[in-house]
Every structure is written in C-alpha cells, then in structure tokens.
Amino acid sequence: MTASLASSPHQAPAGGLRPSESPSVVPPLVVESVTKTYATRGRHKAPVTAVDDVSFAIAPGAAIALVGASGSGKSTLAKMITGSERPTRGSIRFGDTAVESLRTGGLREYHRRVQMVFQDPYGALNPLHTVAYTVSRPCQNFLGLSAVAARDRVFELLETVGLTPPEQFAAKLPHQLSGGQRQRVVIARALACEPDLIVADEPVSMLDVSMRAGILRLLARLREERGLSLLYITHDLLGARVVTDEILVLNQGRVVERGQTKYVLQHPGDEYTIKLLDAVATPYAAQESPSLT
Amino acid sequence: MALLEAKAVNVVYEPNRGQKIWSVRDVDLRLEQGEFVGLVGESGCGKSTLGFALTRMLRPPAHLEGGIISFDGQDISALEGEPLRQQRRNGFAIVLQSGMNALNPVRDIAHHFADIFRAHARDGEDLTSGVLGTRGAALLQSVQLDPDVLGRFPHELSGGMRQRVSIALALALQPRLIVFDEPTTALDVIVQGAVIKTIKDLQAKNSFTAILISHDLGVVLDATDRVMVMYAGRIVEDQPSAELLRGPHHPYTEALLGCYADPRADEIHLGGIAGSPPDLSLPQTGCSFAARCPLVEDVCRSIDPELTALGSGTAACHVRAREFNAQMKVRS
Amino acid sequence: MTIATTGPPPLNPGDLAPTKVAKASSLPVSLLFVGRALRTLWSNRKARIGLVILAVVILIAVFAPVLAPYSPTSTNFQPYQSPDATNWFGTTGNGQDVFSQMLYGARISLFVGLAAGTLATLVAVTIGLVTGYRPGVIDEVLSFVTNLALVIPGLPLMIILAAYLSSRSVWTIVLVVSFTSWATGARVIRSQASTLRDREFITSAVFSGERLFRVVFREILPNMTSLVAASFFSAATAAVMAEASLEFLGLGNPNTVSWGTILYFAQQQNALLTGQWVLVFAPGLAIALLAVSFTLINFGVDALSNPRLREK
Numbered sequence A: 001m002t003a004s005l006a007s008s009p010h011q012a013p014a015g016g017l018r019p020s021e022s023p024s025v026v027p028p029l030v031v032e033s034v035t036k037t038y039a040t041r042g043r044h045k046a047p048v049t050a051v052d053d054v055s056f057a058i059a060p061g062a063a064i065a066l067v068g069a070s071g072s073g074k075s076t077l078a079k080m081i082t083g084s085e086r087p088t089r090g091s092i093r094f095g096d097t098a099v100e101s102l103r104t105g106g107l108r109e110y111h112r113r114v115q116m117v118f119q120d121p122y123g124a125l126n127p128l129h130t131v132a133y134t135v136s137r138p139c140q141n142f143l144g145l146s147a148v149a150a151r152d153r154v155f156e157l158l159e160t161v162g163l164t165p166p167e168q169f170a171a172k173l174p175h176q177l178s179g180g181q182r183q184r185v186v187i188a189r190a191l192a193c194e195p196d197l198i199v200a201d202e203p204v205s206m207l208d209v210s211m212r213a214g215i216l217r218l219l220a221r222l223r224e225e226r227g228l229s230l231l232y233i234t235h236d237l238l239g240a241r242v243v244t245d246e247i248l249v250l251n252q253g254r255v256v257e258r259g260q261t262k263y264v265l266q267h268p269g270d271e272y273t274i275k276l277l278d279a280v281a282t283p284y285a286a287q288e289s290p291s292l293t
Numbered sequence B: 001m002a003l004l005e006a007k008a009v010n011v012v013y014e015p016n017r018g019q020k021i022w023s024v025r026d027v028d029l030r031l032e033q034g035e036f037v038g039l040v041g042e043s044g045c046g047k048s049t050l051g052f053a054l055t056r057m058l059r060p061p062a063h064l065e066g067g068i069i070s071f072d073g074q075d076i077s078a079l080e081g082e083p084l085r086q087q088r089r090n091g092f093a094i095v096l097q098s099g100m101n102a103l104n105p106v107r108d109i110a111h112h113f114a115d116i117f118r119a120h121a122r123d124g125e126d127l128t129s130g131v132l133g134t135r136g137a138a139l140l141q142s143v144q145l146d147p148d149v150l151g152r153f154p155h156e157l158s159g160g161m162r163q164r165v166s167i168a169l170a171l172a173l174q175p176r177l178i179v180f181d182e183p184t185t186a187l188d189v190i191v192q193g194a195v196i197k198t199i200k201d202l203q204a205k206n207s208f209t210a211i212l213i214s215h216d217l218g219v220v221l222d223a224t225d226r227v228m229v230m231y232a233g234r235i236v237e238d239q240p241s242a243e244l245l246r247g248p249h250h251p252y253t254e255a256l257l258g259c260y261a262d263p264r265a266d267e268i269h270l271g272g273i274a275g276s277p278p279d280l281s282l283p284q285t286g287c288s289f290a291a292r293c294p295l296v297e298d299v300c301r302s303i304d305p306e307l308t309a310l311g312s313g314t315a316a317c318h319v320r321a322r323e324f325n326a327q328m329k330v331r332s
Numbered sequence C: 001m002t003i004a005t006t007g008p009p010p011l012n013p014g015d016l017a018p019t020k021v022a023k024a025s026s027l028p029v030s031l032l033f034v035g036r037a038l039r040t041l042w043s044n045r046k047a048r049i050g051l052v053i054l055a056v057v058i059l060i061a062v063f064a065p066v067l068a069p070y071s072p073t074s075t076n077f078q079p080y081q082s083p084d085a086t087n088w089f090g091t092t093g094n095g096q097d098v099f100s101q102m103l104y105g106a107r108i109s110l111f112v113g114l115a116a117g118t119l120a121t122l123v124a125v126t127i128g129l130v131t132g133y134r135p136g137v138i139d140e141v142l143s144f145v146t147n148l149a150l151v152i153p154g155l156p157l158m159i160i161l162a163a164y165l166s167s168r169s170v171w172t173i174v175l176v177v178s179f180t181s182w183a184t185g186a187r188v189i190r191s192q193a194s195t196l197r198d199r200e201f202i203t204s205a206v207f208s209g210e211r212l213f214r215v216v217f218r219e220i221l222p223n224m225t226s227l228v229a230a231s232f233f234s235a236a237t238a239a240v241m242a243e244a245s246l247e248f249l250g251l252g253n254p255n256t257v258s259w260g261t262i263l264y265f266a267q268q269q270n271a272l273l274t275g276q277w278v279l280v281f282a283p284g285l286a287i288a289l290l291a292v293s294f295t296l297i298n299f300g301v302d303a304l305s306n307p308r309l310r311e312k
Helices: A074-081 A104-111 A131-142 A147-160 A166-170 A179-191 A209-226 A237-243 A261-266 A271-279 B047-054 B081-090 B109-119 B129-142 B147-151 B159-171 B189-206 B217-223 B241-246 B251-257 B298-302 B318-331 C029-043 C045-062 C098-133 C137-151 C154-164 C170-181 C183-197 C200-207 C212-248 C259-268 C277-305
Strands: A029-038 A048-058 A063-067 A089-094 A114-117 A197-201 A229-234 A246-251 A254-260 B004-013 B021-031 B036-040 B062-064 B068-071 B092-095 B177-181 B209-214 B226-231 B234-240 B308-310 B313-315
Touching: A029 A074, A048 A074, A048 A089, A048 A246, A048 A254, A063 A074, A063 A237, A074 A197, A074 A229, A104 A114, A114 A179, A114 C200, A131 A147, A131 A166, A131 A179, A131 C200, A147 A166, A147 A179, A179 A209, A179 C200, A197 A209, A209 A229, A209 A237, A209 B251, A229 A237, A237 A261, A246 A261, A246 A271, A254 A261, A254 A271, A271 B189, B004 B047, B021 B047, B021 B234, B036 B047, B036 B217, B047 B062, B047 B092, B047 B177, B047 B209, B081 B092, B092 B159, B109 B129, B109 B147, B109 B159, B129 B147, B129 B159, B159 B177, B159 B189, B189 B209, B189 B217, B209 B217, B217 B241, B226 B241, B226 B251, B234 B241, B234 B251, B298 B318, B308 B318, C029 C045, C029 C277, C045 C098, C045 C277, C098 C137, C098 C170, C098 C183, C098 C212, C098 C259, C098 C277, C137 C183, C154 C170, C154 C212, C170 C183, C170 C212, C183 C212, C200 C212, C212 C259, C212 C277, C259 C277
Parallel strands: A063 A229, A063 A246, A114 A197, A197 A229, B036 B209, B036 B226, B092 B177, B177 B209
Antiparallel strands: A029 A048, A029 A089, A246 A254, B004 B021, B004 B062, B004 B068, B226 B234, B234 B313, B308 B313
C-alpha cells in the first residue's frame, strides 16, 4: 500500500532522446543572464528585481530543481521560460528559438515543446469542462487529431498518469476528483502534445502529503520513460531531492548555490540553503537515522 | 477538572438541500489546563471544523448536531448571544489561517487592539487611548514585534508580521484556551518556523491551553506535548508527541509518518497512501480507514473501532487493540 | 461506540468517491448545467415568486386574444366609464375597454423588456469580454466609450433619440432603450473577465494551444453565465421601465397598445380628475410587477453563483 520511492541518482537516458525521435536532437534550454525587473507604482518606490542575472541550462533529459522561498524569483523564471513573461535583460533560447521574442503564433508552437504543470490543481482545470475535454484540446490543437482520434489518445494519457479505468475518469468534472487526481489530469494535459520539457511549478505543494509520493513517482517515471526534461520549481527540498539531479538555490532573484541535488542538500554551502533546510520541519530532522522502515 | 471536555460532538455540513456531510463524527476529547495539544490530519478530515466547533465559531451551513462541549465545567454547546460573548472575554480565542485577512485594512493596528479592549471592557476599566496603547505595545512585544507597529496599517506589514499581530490580538484578553487553526500554512516556508517558535514560547510562558491544528505532522510533533490524529471526521489516535514518533499505533498515523523524510538522508524512502478518504455524505460502515489499511480484517469493515488505551496513548484500531491485549496477557 | 448503519460497501483503493452525476450520461454538460440552474432558481423563494409572476405575464401576453373579452382598439363602448360588469376596468376616453388593453398591452411591454434586455446584454458581453481579456489600445478606446455611455443621463438621451428618429415602431423603442443600458453590464463583465483572465485554467487553455476566440467564448464566458444572466435581468428591468416612460411621454407609437400608452392616454384624458383611477393604477402596477419579477429572479441568479446564498 505504501509506495516506496527510492532516490538513487538518476542517469539521464543515453543521449536524452525519446525513442521515437532519432535524427532530430532535442536542444537544451539555455537561460543566459536573465534579469526581470518590475516597475512599481508609488512615488518613492524603486523598481523590484524579481530575477537577477540568472544563467543555467537544461540538457535534454535532465531534471533540474529551482528552489527558494516565495519572492525568490523562481515562479517568475518559470513564467519567462514558458513564454508568459518577457525578461528585462538576457535571453532564453531553446535551440534556434529565442523564447523572449515569441509572439502569439510562435508561442503556440513553442508550447508544443515546452509545457507547464501548475501549482493549484483546483484552479488549473476549468470547473465546467470534463476531463476528456481538457485533455483532448491539446491533442486536437497540436497533434491535429480529430475528435474521435483524440478520444483514444485521451484514454491512453489517462492510463499513463494512473487514472484507470480511463473511461470513467474521462467523463468526470473537476469537482468530482480529489486533489491528487486533478493534478494527474493536469499532468496528462501537459503530456498530450508530447513536449520535450515540462516546467512543474510547485506541483505537489497544494496536495496532501499522502498524495505527493504518487505524483512525484509519476514525474520521475515519465522522465525516465520518455526522456523528458524536467524543471521542478519548489520550496520543498524533499520533492527536489526525489525527482531531480541538479539543484539551483535562488534567493531574492539570484542563484546562491548550485550543484548535484544530493550533494548540495547534504553539504549546503550558502546560509540561505541552510535556512531552507532547517525550515523543512520533518519529524525526523532531529533524529540521526532518518529513513523509516 | 479538565478545562475543555467534548463528548459525542458531531458537526453536519449542508451545502445544498438534501446533502448532509458529517464533517465531525462522534468526537470525544479532553484538555487539561496548560496543555499544548496538536490536531493533525489531511484535507477534509474535519480538524478545522472541530476547532471551530469547540470555540462555537461554526456558521451555517455547518452546525453542531448533538454532543456536549463543556468549558471549565460549563456547557457551552447551547450558548448564544451575550453569554457566549462573555465566554470569549477570557475564556477562549481563535487564531485563523488567514489571520492576516482578518485584519481590517483601513484601520491601524492600534485600533484593532482598542476595539477588542473596548468591546470586552469590564466596569471601571481604564479605556483611555494611552492605557490601551501601552497594553497593545506590551502584547506586540510578547510576539517579538516592535511597538511602533501599532501605528501601521495591515498592508504595510509582511505576512509573518500580520500573523503575529493576529496572535497578539488573540492574547489580548488573556484567554485560557487558544485554538490556532493552521497558523503558518499560508506563510512563507522560512517564516513558518519562527512563528511556531513564538507560539510555543508564548504557551510555555503564559500557560494557556492551546490547540494547534495543522496538516503538517512535522510542525505539530515539534511544537506540541500531545497529538490527536484525525481521519474522516474522527480522532483515530491520541498520544504524547514524543511517543507518537517512536511508535505510532494507528496504521494511518504510521502511513502518514512514512510520507515524510529528511531530504539530507542518504537513502530516501517516500511513502504515500493509495486511495482517497471516504465520502462523508454517505453513512460509514465500520472503520473509515479500512479501504486503505494494510492490516484490514473483516471486523474492521463492519464495526467502527473505538479509541482504546494502547500503552502510551489511545488509538482506534481493532487489530492493534487485539495485539496490545495479547501482549498484556503474555506479560501478566 | 459502534455506529450501527447500513450503507454502501466500503470503497476499495482506487475506487472513485461516489458521484451524483450519472456515469454514462448522454446529455451534454451544458444541458445538465441549465437543468441544475433552473432547479436552484426554483429553490430560492424570491426567485420562485419572480418566476411565477413572469410566467403569468408571459401566459397573459401569449393568450391575450383568447383571454381578452374584446378587441383592445375597438371604440364601441361608452367613454369614461368606471369599472362595471361589461368593462371590468372601465373604458378610456375613446371608448376602448381597458381590461382588454391591459391584456394585450402585456405583449409590448414584455417584448420590449426581453428584446432590449437581450440586445443590451449582447452588446455588453461583447464589449466587456473584448476589453476585459486583452488590455491594449482596443481596451482603452472601448473603455472610454463605455464610460461615456455611463455618464450620459439615460432618460434624456432616450427622449432625444426617440424624438428625432422618424419611425415610431416598437423596434425603435427597443433600439433606443438598448443603446442606453448596455454600459453598466459592459463594465461589470469587463472587470470579471479581467479577473478570470489571470486564473490558471485560462493560462492552461492557452498552453493547450487554444486560440483567442475559443479562450474567450468557451473558457471565460461559460464561467460568467450567472453574471451575464444577472446583467440580462437588470437590463430587462430597466428596459421595461424605460419603455413605459417613453410611451408615457408620447414618444412611442400611440397606435400600439401597451401599458405605457394606456398611461399616456390616461394622462391626456385626465383620468385622475375623472375618477378613473384604474386607468392609472392598473398599468402602473403591472409595469412595477414585471420589473419586480425580473429583480426577484436576479436574487436567485445571485444564489447560483454564490452557493452560500442558497436557501435550504
């Protein structure tokens, strides 16, 4: 009954390519010296710097965590990477595409390859649409599938995310599902167009703890099976540890520490990272032997 | 005599006509003066509803259905109006999750304190603004806030500061019981620890009885003396915090503990609990955890277990109760 | 304590929580939605009264030829009669039966109320959605126009328009009334649309590749139905009153029979002086009742969107 999710260091599948995608290589997503400032209203207020000169790259098949408390800039970075916001300075490149200069049409094409999993499973689904409708839209828009063909794909996707039997779940409305089930629908929707990169913004923080392992395990499995890259944004270090290989710690818009996830968490260098680690109130933090079995 | 004693408390929530959800089912509990108790559980388990019920804060469409709540020997479950208000004077208080939203945005903090003092003033009490200001300042200092916060407006304060103001307001009338309903859930993760520590220190110093309601088992185990675990509207386990960590009795508590791990560990085994809590708008047969329990037996599906004493605390589990009795027999 | 109950068998892991919606429902979601909406409206006491009144008025309007004892325009009767056995409401100065006029008059008043309400709401929804969803130049221009329309006093504008328009048909009245009552709805819808715009399911729809038209009309608008319904009923209320005002002032078509023209003629013929108070109170009360019915229904519409207002 309890699912065990052991975290041995993940190796990205060789070449990071999806089995179906050989000769075209999936490019890395390169964030270069990105800064975002917001002008504030009010006479004597200085502009707010949400993100300050951040650079990193997401290799195909990699899983990277962006961690920090609220106000650290991680959500702003996520929005810029997915094209919802434009950086004030710096560039974000996905292969040949300069993400920051994409307009509506280009953005739509971009979403075919870079998708997002949102934080609030209650808000990310239109309360009036069935699961089938929500998951089939990207199939119809991006893959050009007819309504009938999309239906089959929807069932396939629902099975992949663990919502079985899919026929039963397809007809449901969001309010009839639990938080964990809704989040699985959100993930199914994100997978529908076969993206290369998924940006997951706090995907489990609004879920009950008992449901988190299932979602985290799903994300890890999808990454392995499909060679997806994953950008995992959170303040929850445990989730980062379980799903990602590399971690970047953000404090007030700057990267204060980065490295292999396990290493950084076991040997934090920056004061802020230590603060974050201490803030994670686990029942076992005080004890010496932390694993429970 | 216990400060707060609840017997057979049920809360029914009726969002639409014909739909009745039993959010709290047949709960007994007992709090002694000075205890710091945690009430933990996941969403929908009824913990906030119970906290509201105990402080008579339920609003339609939720209402108490049966049961007695006695505070300091007096039955408060049927109190209304003025007598209830009297109880709030120095009986009990509540600090809400969105305590920051509970502050009036167009009034400064000093006004908030003055409002409380004036509303519950006793005869002959000095209510000049100077005196009220001093009392407010003292309260703010007890929550590690600078007295000049009195002159500020809520939007000028950070989330953590607003929550501290809410706590100070709750302390204003020196209540004997304070219920903290998810006081840090909406706060930034780094600030949470500091606020919990403040609550813990205040409780130790002022010796009021406190109930800390949270979904976060880590927070609760760290701060409280005793923990009650709720599932599907019932209390399924009640143990001293230290003991619970070492040896949880109820399978749900055990599974819940397995969902936490230290991110610094070498090997991490992260558990989850398959399935979902039962639909409380339907009548429950047997143990409500039976569908997800690894120890389930036939008796669990037909008879709802009661809270029975199992060593250091109590738990509502047929299987564990039987094991415990067997152990006791072996020893004797 | 055991709770002796008989209930459904306990759920197995992976089972769904039992749901209220039939599993293989062949009805589209929208129809179920409408059904549920009507049921909720009916369960609200105020809305129920409003619906009943409206239903009565609709029935009267539809069956006027059957219900009315005489033709409303025939001038066969003795003028200036008080209510008696032949003419239940008395007669006008031209010898027409007031009761028949009242029954036929429902048609115009109802028609103008509903038509102008619909037209005003359509304009309000279009402008509100366009300005609410996409900030930019179009938003600025249309918002300015909306604010202008809000500021200009409605009745004087209606009077001027009606006075200058050459044709005097019912449709003129409908157009004139709609022209002056779309702005409030547009404002409200705009602000709701701009709130919804930031909701995650809208971002999610954009990420799913939905184009502007679909996002606005299939994602945002369905979540605003109760607001649109409330807008409609407000506009309809205003339209009923406005139509009566225009007719009363003589800016309508005096050859048609509506509650407003009854009042017009009543005033022309000094009905109160001649003691024919029915000529004034009957149409006045009818207009008020119709307007009130829309308002009462609106209470129920509020409850649709805010479950806490629903009565048990």
